Amino acid sequence: MERELISKKELLDEKGISYGQLYRWKRKQLIPEEWFIRKSTFTGQETFFPKDLILARIDKIMNMKDDLSLDELADKLSPLLPAYEMRKSDLEKRNIVSSIVLQRFASEDASEIVYTFDILLYFYVVDKLLQAGEMSMEEGEHLLQTLREHFPKFETKPCDLVFIRKMGVSSFALLSVPVEMYFENGVKVVARLSMTECIEQLKGKLV
Amino acid sequence: MEYSEKPDLVINGVTTASGGDYGKVRIDGVGTVEGDIVAESFDANGMTKVRGSLATDDMDCDGMITIDGHVSAGKSLVDGLMKIKGSLKADRFTVNGMLKVKGDCEIEELRMDGGFTIDGSMNVGRLYVMLNGQGRTREIGCESIQVRRKRRTPWAALITWVLPRYAIELHTSSIEGDDIDLEHTETEVVRGNRVMIGKGCRVDLVEYRTELKVHPSAKIGKGVKIGG
Incomplete structure (x- = not known):
């Protein structure tokens, strides 16, 4: 489960950006504080980043910074749940969540019903895991319940969803990041999703 | 105008005031603010203490000011000594004197x-x-x-x-x-x-x-x- 890290210098070289830009984006909260990981190396203190997250984020900033001001960008990237709402019928039409999920978990809701962003997010996460073939329908139901019950408690704090299975028995956990976790033997970590990432992906789809 | 809806805070002499949401804040003399304070403008002269965090758009401090919490400010001018025990966030900040920040x-x-x-x-x-x-x-x-x-x-x-x-x-x-x-x-x-x-x-x-x-x-x- 160890995340691959990239040092600040490698990052700047790879993306062709300068220190000034990086610090600027950090001040504007385009890059969250908890991604700056300090480690001591033989050349002294160095800063590292989670590689997949930071590369995706920088691509996103570079793509959008021509069209949007940095402040607008910050709104778009902030982990706060945005005020997007969507009707169930639109959700189906735009294929953001597959119809199987909606049939299974939202069949009793009328098609005019308006879902808030967090409900959309729960469906999205469930759909994502189902599509990846990592989870069964029953487990999906449990997941939905877990998210409904516990996700709002994190408010704006970043959190990860962990899905583990041992001897066929599955369970879910939500944890605030950054955190290190170790399991006993025989536990299989089926999936670990960053909810912050999911929020962003979903936001990208909705806009 | 939004300005008039919030009360102003004026301190002269040696006084303690409570924190809160203010319009203009003006402190002359030895003033202490208990708790967090949000102000549209913050003007302090003399010895000022804020036992909490300070958020303001426009700050002008002369003399000595100590803030126990965090500071977030827009345009700011500090002449003298400013001590902040939390972190400092600002747009434009000018200091003539000494700045001490823990965070x-x-x-x-x-x-x-x-x-x-x-x-x-x-x-x-x-x-x-x-x-x-x-x-x-x-x-x-x-x-x-x-x-x-x-x-x-x-x-x-x-x-x-x-x-x-x-x-x-x-x-x-x-x-x-x-x-x-x-x-x-x-x-x-x-x-x-x-x-x-x-x-x-x-x-x-x-x-x-x-x-x-x-x-x-x-x-x-x-x-x-x-x-x-």
């Missing part, structure tokens, strides 16, 4: 004439320092930085000679930025695009992309060009 600093433009002690790290867009006292901070990240020193009086030169610890210099562990222009700075690492190491600097390692200039009196361990 981190995030400022778009900082002009400093005097000295500073920042225990956290500094993330400043444009940083201009005119050293007139010691500057200490953990690390500096910026777009551009310029460090200069006021001409020393003979007395200051004598003190430096007797007690090198009190030399008027900037001490930090690393400086990273695009445009770096330093004088009288001691640091382990400087990383930047255009780097000028001026007189009186001691730097162990310089990593630059486009340009490096070193003053003959500066001491640098190693200058490395990186990138294409």
Whole structure:
């Protein structure tokens, strides 16, 4: 489960950006504080980043910074749940969540019903895991319940969803990041999703 | 207008006031604010204490001010001594005197004439320092930085000679930025695009992309060009 890290210098070289830009984006909260990981190396203190997250984020900033001001960008990237709402019928039409999920978990809701962003997010996460073939329908139901019950408690704090299975028995956990976790033997970590990432992906789809 | 809806706070003499959401705040004399305060403008003269956090768009402090919490400010001018026990966030910040911050600093433009002690790290867009006292901070990240020193009086030169610890210099562990222009700075690492190491600097390692200039009196361990 160890995340691959990239040092600040490698990052700047790879993306062709300068220190000034990086610090600027950090001040504007385009890059969250908890991604700056300090480690001591033989050349002294160095800063590292989670590689997949930071590369995706920088691509996103570079793509959008021509069209949007940095402040607008910050709104778009902030982990706060945005005020997007969507009707169930639109959700189906735009294929953001597959119809199987909606049939299974939202069949009793009328098609005019308006879902808030967090409900959309729960469906999205469930759909994502189902599509990846990592989870069964029953487990999906449990997941939905877990998210409904516990996700709002994190408010704006970043959190990860962990899905583990041992001897066929599955369970879910939500944890605030950054955190290190170790399991006993025989536990299989089926999936670990960053909810912050999911929020962003979903936001990208909705806009 | 929104201005008139919020009450103003005026302190004259020796008084304690409670925190809260204010329009204009004006403190003359010895004023203490208990709790967090949000103000449209904050003007303090004399000895001021805020036992909480301060958020304001426009700040003007003369004299001594101590803030126990965090500060987030728009345009700010500080003449005198400012002590912040939390972190500092600001747009444009000008200090004539001394700034002490326990936490981190995030400022778009900082002009400093005097000295500073920042225990956290500094993330400043444009940083201009005119050293007139010691500057200490953990690390500096910026777009551009310029460090200069006021001409020393003979007395200051004598003190430096007797007690090198009190030399008027900037001490930090690393400086990273695009445009770096330093004088009288001691640091382990400087990383930047255009780097000028001026007189009186001691730097162990310089990593630059486009340009490096070193003053003959500066001491640098190693200058490395990186990138294409």
